Amino acid sequence: VEDAVWDAVGLGAAPRDITVRLDPFPAADQKVAARDFAETGGGPVPTALVTLARLGRRCLFGGVVGDDDAGRLIRDGLQQEGVRTDALIVRPGLTSPASVILVEPDGRRRVAECGQSALPYGEDDAALLLADIDRCRALLVDARLPVPQLAAARRAREAGALVMLDCGHPRPGVEDLLAQCDIAIVSHSYPRRLHGGSYDARDFLTGLQARLAASGRRIAGLTRGDRGCLLLTGAGALVDLPAVNVEVVDTTGAGDVFHGAFLHEILSGSDPADAARFANAAAGLSCRALTGRAPLPPIDQIRAAAR
Numbered sequence: 001v002e003d004a005v006w007d008a009v010g011l012g013a014a015p016r017d018i019t020v021r022l023d024p025f026p027a028a029d030q031k032v033a034a035r036d037f038a039e040t041g042g043g044p045v046p047t048a049l050v051t052l053a054r055l056g057r058r059c060l061f062g063g064v065v066g067d068d069d070a071g072r073l074i075r076d077g078l079q080q081e082g083v084r085t086d087a088l089i090v091r092p093g094l095t096s097p098a099s100v101i102l103v104e105p106d107g108r109r110r111v112a113e114c115g116q117s118a119l120p121y122g123e124d125d126a127a128l129l130l131a132d133i134d135r136c137r138a139l140l141v142d143a144r145l146p147v148p149q150l151a152a153a154r155r156a157r158e159a160g161a162l163v164m165l166d167c168g169h170p171r172p173g174v175e176d177l178l179a180q181c182d183i184a185i186v187s188h189s190y191p192r193r194l195h196g197g198s199y200d201a202r203d204f205l206t207g208l209q210a211r212l213a214a215s216g217r218r219i220a221g222l223t224r225g226d227r228g229c230l231l232l233t234g235a236g237a238l239v240d241l242p243a244v245n246v247e248v249v250d251t252t253g254a255g256d257v258f259h260g261a262f263l264h265e266i267l268s269g270s271d272p273a274d275a276a277r278f279a280n281a282a283a284g285l286s287c288r289a290l291t292g293r294a295p296l297p298p299i300d301q302i303r304a305a306a307r
């Protein structure tokens with residue numbers, strides 16, 4: 001895309017994250033004092049865009065929030081990070097979506113998603129974004145708005161932009177969406193939902209890669225929490241990276257940071273293996289503090305951790 005205005009345009013769910021760090025983790029019928037808590041914007045696409053913006057990229061987010069305090073927190077949180085929200089719809093009467101996140105002592109999290117299963121955002125709403133999609137280098141989607149995201153992904157392909165998907169587990173419409181994607185990096189809960197605990201990661205990634213756009217770059221990836229990540233690139237080489245060693249406080253949003261950091265590197269012309277090393281380091285470093293929007297160290301420190 002020669003006259004691109006945006007490095008990345010994102011379309012997806014934009015919940016508010018209410019994050020509570022618990023140590024000890026309460027048993028049933030038990031009350032405990034939380035160690036820490038925070039309220040921030042969350043969501044895979046918004047947090048990936050925040051990561052890209054922190055790395056200097058021009059980003060625009062489209063989605064829907066309610067006309068309530070949470071909606072303002074979500075919007076302001078993006079704006080403060082330099083992500084433009086011109087295409088964010090504020091829907092009167094809608095209760096903004098939320099995720100209630102309980103963080104365990106080892107940093108793993110349990111999430112209750114509230115109001116995210118049928119977001120009131122349709123193809124008409126996505127029409128607002130089309131002119132921007134025509135002038136972006138990459139489109140990020142999360143399979144939570146399958147109909148408008150499919151239209152957006154087709155448009156992005158026509159415009160010559162990269163299309164990248166983040167998906168936590170299989171969702172309706174994801175197959176059609178995959179067929180318009182160049183890059184799909186999913187979380188380990190995705191194959192687990194499909195195949196249970198025992199699956200061959202390479203086979204899974206080979207299948208995922210085959211579903212991507214035939215004309216695309218066809219990068220299929222799997223993030224595996226504290227086991228790092230696996231990536232199958234166009235050439236068929238498997239990249240297997242262990243997680244970086246960090247003192248983990250909260251892994252929330254690590255996958256989102258991974259996506260933002262990976263796309264940053266791809267847009268800079270890095271090869272997928274190097275991009276994965278950088279993303280793996282950035283994602284790990286994001287686990288050292290609470291929330292998916294935990295601060296990232298300067299880029300040289302991310303690069304040093306990636307080596």
Ligand SMILES: Nc1ncnc2c1ncn2[C@@H]1O[C@H](COP(=O)(O)OP(=O)(O)OP(=O)(O)O)[C@@H](O)[C@H]1O
Pocket residue numbers: 044107168186187188222223224225226227228229243244245246248251252253254255256257258279280281283284285287
């Ligand atoms: N405990 C950890 N230590 C180091 N790195 C981690 C850890 N957990 C996650 N990461 C890094 O973050 C990446 C993404 O993590 P994960 O697979 O848990 O994402 P996710 O399930 O999509 O999470 P979310 O949706 O909350 O962002 C991993 O591939 C790894 O690079």
Ligand SMILES: [Mg+2]
Pocket residue numbers: 044166167168187255256
């Ligand atoms: Mg994720």
